[in-house]
Amino acid sequence: MTKQEVTFFWFRRDLRLEDNVGLYHALQSKFPVIPLFIFDDAILDSLPKNDARVGFIHESLAKINQQLQEIGSSLLVKKGKTQQVWQELLQEFEVKEVYFNKDYEPYALERDLAISELLESNKTKPHSYKDQVIFEEKEITKADGLPYTVYTPYKNKWLEKYKSMAPIPEFEAVNIFSNFFKFHFDFPTLEQIGFEESTIKVQPHNLSKIANYHETRDFPAIDSTSYLSPHLRFGTVSIRKLVNWAVRKNEVFLSELIWREFFMQILFSFPKVVTHNFKSAYDGIQWRNNEEEFKRWCTGTTGYPMVDAGMRQLNETGYMHNRVRMVVASFLCKHLLIQWQWGEAYFAQKLLDYELSANVGNWQWAAGTGCDAAPYFRVFNPEIQLTKFDEKGIYIRKWIPEFNLGYGKPIVEHAMARDRAIATYKAGIVK
Template sequence: MTKQKVTLFWFRRDLRLEDNTGLFHALQSNFPVVPLFIFDDDILDRLPKNDARVTFIYDSLQKVNSELNKLDSSILIKKGKTKDVWKSLMEEFDIQSVFFNKDYEPFAIKRDTAITALLKENSIKTFFYKDHVIFEEKEITKADGKPYTVYTPYKNKWLEKYHFLGSATEYDSVPFHSNFAKNKFTFPDLAEIGFERSDIKVKPHNLTQIAQYKETRDFPALDSTSYLSPHLRFGTVSIRKLVNWANRKNQTFLSELIWREFFIQILFSFSNCVNHNFKSNYDGIQWRNNEDDFKRWCAGETGYPMVDAGMRQLNETGYMHNRVRMVVASFLCKHLLIDWRWGEAYFAEKLLDFELASNVGNWQWAAGTGCDAAPYFRVFNPEIQQQKFDPKGEYIRKWIPEFDFGYSEPMIDHAFARDRAIETYKAGILK
């Protein structure tokens, strides 16, 4: 039986048809395009069966499939170890070329290198593109070609290059829809992938909520954030459209998007920062790593309302307000002297918007061990943070219903914890 000659477009963290760079180029190839998504066992095997992010990916793929159905096409869903899936695809189709968008995380780079080599061995061309960042890898560097490790000069160079180009080019994929393959693949049930639907939902993103972003972003009770981060993480929105919008409408929000690219660049250039202090002279810090203290922090039972409200919000919804993230992270590392890697791993398990670069970057920032980090002697006072950013206790009461009925005492005195943290850091920083 003659196998169908096709181009494959491999969806990963770009779950949309519009303004998708790799898909735009794939649709201009000489063969019908089969859209593909692989549920990778190497990732799924580490997740709980009701993981909310898997539910969101599944629902996003269903939306893509519905759009493809209108074009008499469909998405091919596969599950397994990625290399095994590709071997089976080569038996199923006469693959002429493969297109995908680049990912800069260490695991993804290793995976993509292996798959590209496998395809090359079988005389299949691969084409990969920049898509989920405006500037990648070595596009924003110092004059000597080395990566920036301080945010402000990186941001200035980023803005200079962006404005020089005029804006980020957007790719309209839809006009080339006639080149989608007319296959009608069966879309699997979530249970067939080995998962069950999560009760935690990813909220729709809403840019109108951030009209006063600069003035309101630090006040968690106002709920004035965009809820864009999971959509950015999985590519249901285009970073180019978003950055072009932010440049016209909201420079403060644009700065936050540049922070995201800064951390992606740091992870790409210094991949060992995933498991090691960016500043190696902090390797001598003697973390206490008390497991009971860590469990109380995870459960939101520290006796500090701002910390506990944040952790309960995270556990219940998969979200946490950014100001509160700084407070809870500082508390874990400084008040409890628990290694930032413990907190980073817990956030990685719970956050709907988990992105390795930002998670590691922000945790190392809070711990003082990262690039351009908060100084080690800055120890957030959770009570002052509460007074400044939730003065009426609205956020706290939302997540701690027992707050007004004899709330527990703090598990540790702030002044004592602050002094202990500073002394521990001083003693542990290597000269």
């Protein structure tokens, strides 16, 4: 029996039909396009069964599947080891081409290379496209071709290049939807994938909240959060639409999007930063790594209200306000002298918008060990941060209901901890 000749489009971090570069090109193939998503065991096996991010992916895929059913197609969802899934698909179909959008994290690069080699060995042509960033890999470099390791010159070069081609074109696929493979694939339940509903949910994003971002972004009590970050992380929104919008509406928010790409190219160019200090001179710091103190930081019981409110918000919702993220990260690394890798790993478990490059980049920034990081002698005072950014205590009372009953004694005294941190860093840094 002759196998069906098809093209595949492989969804990964681009969970949308509109303005999807790889999908746009796939739909111009000579062969009908099967849209595919693979729940990768290599990623899922390390996650709790109620991981909210898996639930959000499943929910986003269900929306895509519903859109496809309206035009007589559907989404093929598989679960397993990626290489094995592709071997089975190559047996089942006459796969002529596979389209996907690039991913730049170390595991993804290794996976995509292996799958591309598998496809080519089966006379199947892989096609990959830039989609989750405006500028990738080595598109923004210094004059000598080396990567930037300081943000401001990177941002200036980024803006210069963007303005020379703005607005970035968006890729609409509506007019060629007819090329989807016409077949009804069974869509699995979350339970069939081996997961269950979480009480934590990804909030809908709201672009209108960004209009005053520059004025409100430092005040956690003001509900001015767009909730865009998980949607950007999993690609339910297009970075091109978002940047083209931010350029017109808010330059400060645009700078945050450029930070995202800066950290992505740092990770691509210096993959050691996943586990090691960007600045190797900091490798000699003698961290205290007290497990009991780390547990109190995780549970939001340090006795510092802004730190504790932030950690409780994270544990209960999967979100944490950006200003508070800086405070809690600095507190862990400087006040408690606990390695940034401990905090980075905890955030990786809890954050709905967890993205490896940004998480590692921001933690190393807070610890002083990263590129363009805060200097080691900069130690946030959590009490001053509270006075400046939550003067009326609205944020802390929301997350610490017992605050008015007389809050617990701080885990460490600020002045002592600051002096200890500076002395420890100074003694550990290799000149």
